[in-house]
Amino acid sequence: MKVGILTYHSEMNYGCTLQAFAMQEAYKELGQDPIIIDRFITPSNSLLLGPLSRKGFKGFIKNVVFCIFGCGTFSMIVRVLKTLRFHKKYMYKTPYSFYDWNDAPKSLGVDMISVGSDQIWNANLYSPVPYLLKGIPNTIPGISYAASIGMPELSPQYLQEFKDGFAKFKAISVREKQGVKLVNGLGFSATQVVDPTLLVNPALWKKFKSNKIYKKKRLLCYTLAEELLELLPKLEKFSKDNDCDVVVFPDRFEKWYGFKPLNVLKTQKLRLRLLKSPVKVFISAAIEDFMREISAATWIVTNSYHAMMFSVIYRRNIRIIVPSDKVRQGMHARMQEFEGTIVEGPLMQASTADALKSFEKGEIVSVNEIELSNRIKKSKEWLKSQLITIKNEVN
Numbered sequence: 001m002k003v004g005i006l007t008y009h010s011e012m013n014y015g016c017t018l019q020a021f022a023m024q025e026a027y028k029e030l031g032q033d034p035i036i037i038d039r040f041i042t043p044s045n046s047l048l049l050g051p052l053s054r055k056g057f058k059g060f061i062k063n064v065v066f067c068i069f070g071c072g073t074f075s076m077i078v079r080v081l082k083t084l085r086f087h088k089k090y091m092y093k094t095p096y097s098f099y100d101w102n103d104a105p106k107s108l109g110v111d112m113i114s115v116g117s118d119q120i121w122n123a124n125l126y127s128p129v130p131y132l133l134k135g136i137p138n139t140i141p142g143i144s145y146a147a148s149i150g151m152p153e154l155s156p157q158y159l160q161e162f163k164d165g166f167a168k169f170k171a172i173s174v175r176e177k178q179g180v181k182l183v184n185g186l187g188f189s190a191t192q193v194v195d196p197t198l199l200v201n202p203a204l205w206k207k208f209k210s211n212k213i214y215k216k217k218r219l220l221c222y223t224l225a226e227e228l229l230e231l232l233p234k235l236e237k238f239s240k241d242n243d244c245d246v247v248v249f250p251d252r253f254e255k256w257y258g259f260k261p262l263n264v265l266k267t268q269k270l271r272l273r274l275l276k277s278p279v280k281v282f283i284s285a286a287i288e289d290f291m292r293e294i295s296a297a298t299w300i301v302t303n304s305y306h307a308m309m310f311s312v313i314y315r316r317n318i319r320i321i322v323p324s325d326k327v328r329q330g331m332h333a334r335m336q337e338f339e340g341t342i343v344e345g346p347l348m349q350a351s352t353a354d355a356l357k358s359f360e361k362g363e364i365v366s367v368n369e370i371e372l373s374n375r376i377k378k379s380k381e382w383l384k385s386q387l388i389t390i391k392n393e394v395n
Contacts, residue, residue: 001391003027003034004110004140006131008118009091010040010048012076012083014249014290015306019118021090022196023145025204027114030384037108038097041126045099048083050076072267075283082286101135110140112390117146117175117196123158124151132165141390142168145383146175146193148334149182162186171386173379176334193379197309198372205313208291217244219359220297222290222307223321223352228281229270231352235279238356246279247293301355305334312342312372317364319355320348342372 005027009020020036027034046053051063051073066073087093098104113136120131133142154162166172166188173193174180183190193199219242221235228250239246274281282289294300294310300318302308311318320335339347345365349355 001032001111001387001394002109003032004094004108004113005034005036006039006113006115006120007036008041008120009036009087009093010038010045012048012050012080014287015304015309016118017083017086017091017287018291018306018310019196022200022204023114023117024092026196026199026383029201030380030387032387034092034114035110036091036093037110037113038093039104040097040099041130043099045097048080050080052077052080072283078284079286082284086287104135108136108140111394113140113142115142115144115147115169116173117148119148119150120144121147121162121179122150123155129158129161129165132161133168134165136168138168141170141393143171143173143386143390144169145173146195146199146379147173147179148175149179150334151182152178154182154186159186170390173382177337178334191382193382194375195306195309197306197313198376199379199383202313205291205310208288208295209314210292210296212296214245214296217242217298218293218296219244219246219299219301219356220249220293221246221352222249222300222302222304229266229273232273232277232279234353234356236277238360239278242360244298247297248279248281249285249290249293250281250283299359301349301352303335308335308338312338312367315367317359318343318347319358319365321352321355322348322350342368342375344368 005020005023007020007023008016011017024034024036041047044053044055051066054060054062063073063077067077094109096105113133115131115133119125121129123129131147136142163186166183166186169188171191172183172188173191174183175193175195177192180190180192197205219235219238221231223231228248231248235246235248238244282293285293291310294307294316295314297316300307300311300316301321302311302318303321303323308318308320310316320339336348343365344367346358346363347365349358
């Protein structure tokens, strides 16, 4: 069957892109013909295109000026181009693209719709709630795979929207226990499944693995919504005390974006600070760079869900930082439930400093291979069952 995948793929985010790619590959492994429906998250597709979403001569001039003044625009453009290259090389997308469903073609060219995974039902991120099969003809059956709501409870203002949306699905699966509870609470049935990055054959990720042998141990730090200037002293001390390399992937490009005087000043201050730092910062890293560094790291500090997924895939020693902002706190359950089930050991840490202390103590985390294998097996069985059911109905 031609499976149309509706998910977050048009964003400058490593995990967002990789989960979409994994969902695509999972369907291929199951003998289907997948294609990612190229629906933008924002009207101008700015979350993917960044500075390149500025149109016309004025947009061009703005980008040139911002590049000259060194406020991060050039680095962002480089990263955008690298991400688009990954999309072109690895992802199968529809020849049409749109933001508003009114602009979608009458025929989507697919036999069924698969919604997910990632934070597709998180109304704290995007509202109204996206990807509830709105705009999809009733003649096209739809399921969700590993959809994440990312909120501890549903706000009353979205309840009817969720109820109407869930009613259109043939079957619903979610990524977290929290999601199962919320969906079931509205009178629908939900099954918990693994993220598509775990669903695919692990051999898929070997081609992104680092083949380089490093002389020193490596610490990878990838934390979202954190200030790099505040982290640097801690990371530099760890590098010196443990005679290791430290690699940092900064937050998404918004951190390096903007022409406000304070932003420019902060960016320049950081650039000067980095000139004398042993810490290696990859501002414009490609998705392949992200994967390579995770696979090569001795230790990983992050608060990113998909950095955790690939740490599990590559069996790395990882620590998750408990988020401080309210939105990410609501999303934290998606990682917290891994501790003591899939991942055994001191996974959760209150701060980067605590995570580094844990590493220095020699503490490690390990993967419960039996539990992980069982969850992957059940997830595949669930998805296969839905495909068989829909195929029989279509025929």
